[in-house]
Amino acid sequence: MKNTKHFCDELERSLLLLDKDASEKVLNEASKQGSAIEIANQIIAPTLKKIGDDWEEGSLALSQVYMSGVICEELIDKILPPNHPVRIHQPKMAIGVFEDFHLLGKRIVFSSLRASGFELTDLGGGLTIDGLVEIIKKEKIEIMLLSVLMLPAALHIKDLKQRLGDTNVKIIVGGAPFRFDEELWKEVGADGFGKDSSEAIQVVTKLVEEML
Numbered sequence: 421m422k423n424t425k426h427f428c429d430e431l432e433r434s435l436l437l438l439d440k441d442a443s444e445k446v447l448n449e450a451s452k453q454g455s456a457i458e459i460a461n462q463i464i465a466p467t468l469k470k471i472g473d474d475w476e477e478g479s480l481a482l483s484q485v486y487m488s489g490v491i492c493e494e495l496i497d498k499i500l501p502p503n504h505p506v507r508i509h510q511p512k513m514a515i516g517v518f519e520d521f522h523l524l525g526k527r528i529v530f531s532s533l534r535a536s537g538f539e540l541t542d543l544g545g546g547l548t549i550d551g552l553v554e555i556i557k558k559e560k561i562e563i564m565l566l567s568v569l570m571l572p573a574a575l576h577i578k579d580l581k582q583r584l585g586d587t588n589v590k591i592i593v594g595g596a597p598f599r600f601d602e603e604l605w606k607e608v609g610a611d612g613f614g615k616d617s618s619e620a621i622q623v624v625t626k627l628v629e630e631m632l
Contacts, residue, residue: 459499549580568593594620
């Protein structure tokens with residue numbers, strides 16, 4: 421795809437101004453050169469990653485990261501809707517907050533993943549082990565992304581894995597305890613860890629490629 425850097429720069433500029441119309445114009449121009457999935461992977465995902473990195477460095481407000489993801493999610497739905505074959509043929513995925521109700525971080529990851537072409541269900545917050553086991557088995561979820569805020573919840577991921585038994589679901593974790601100790605996800609038996617939305621995209625992309 422040609423002019424990728426130009427499109428990324430223009431999209432970033434429009435998103436940081438919270439200008440949805442200008443952002444849509446950039447993607448419409450890009451659609452003349454590439455497919456919807458190319459736009460998602462080569463323009464939207466790298467742009468959201470850069471915005472997230474800039475926030476980590478302290479140069480952007482969290483609200484800019486959040487709204488950038490929301491805008492991109494809405495726009496990608498127009499060119500890569502939920503019933504698009506690319507989304508339909510993915511493993512069944514869901515995301516939620518485990519044993520807490522702080523939803524902002526989860527919402528950013530959710531928007532970023534959908535804007536990158538992934539289809540997943542948002543289960544909200546306050547998820548418990550019993551509730552998750554029931555949902556995962558009933559809905560046949562294959563990839564479950566869980567955000568946690570406190571260490572006790574992070575440690576309970578191990579109990580969740582044990583309760584799930586021999587199901588094939590992959591558990592991807594994120595949140596403060598896992599960012600503080602980047603080996604913790606292995607200790608609790610998770611299948612992957614992403615410290616932010618860009619890493620979550622990378623981890624999910626790799627898993628999906630392995631599972632398809």
